[in-house]
Amino acid sequence: MNEIKAIEATQMKSNPGQFKVGDTVQVHFKIIEGKTERIQIYEGLVIAMKNSGVGKTFTVRKNSYGVGVERVFPLHSPRIAKVEVMRPGKVRRAKLYYIREKIGKAAKIKELIIKKNAHAPAAAAKNTEAAQS
Secondary structure, three states, X not given: OHHHHHHHHHHOOOOOOOOOOOOEEEEEEEEEEOOXXXXXXXXXXXXXXXXXXXXOEEEEEEEEXXXXXXXXXXXXXXXXXXXXXXXXXXXOOOOOHHHHHOOHHHXXXXXXXXXXXHOHHHHHHHHHHHHHO
């Protein structure tokens, strides 16, 4: 049993990315075609996160030419180059499956507004220390 946990620990990413359900993300996914390798970007809304540990997955949904497309990505996969948060979302649910039935504006998620002055006190403290030096 400890051997399995040791193997799983080596396969886990140290910093898989800080995103949550409701965020609009860009997943940079490595595609291998024969001998060539390229990175394809998949942008959409994170509607679910499942499991934990090495088997953790997240589901991303986007509209492609008027058709809803969902893709499940393993979080700790070596094929995921990076996950960028494009727009943080403000939601109150863990799974956003209800978005599947929504069309147009109804399918939008509110954006989480982060106050800029939250970082200002820390920056102001650094500026005063620099000024005193």
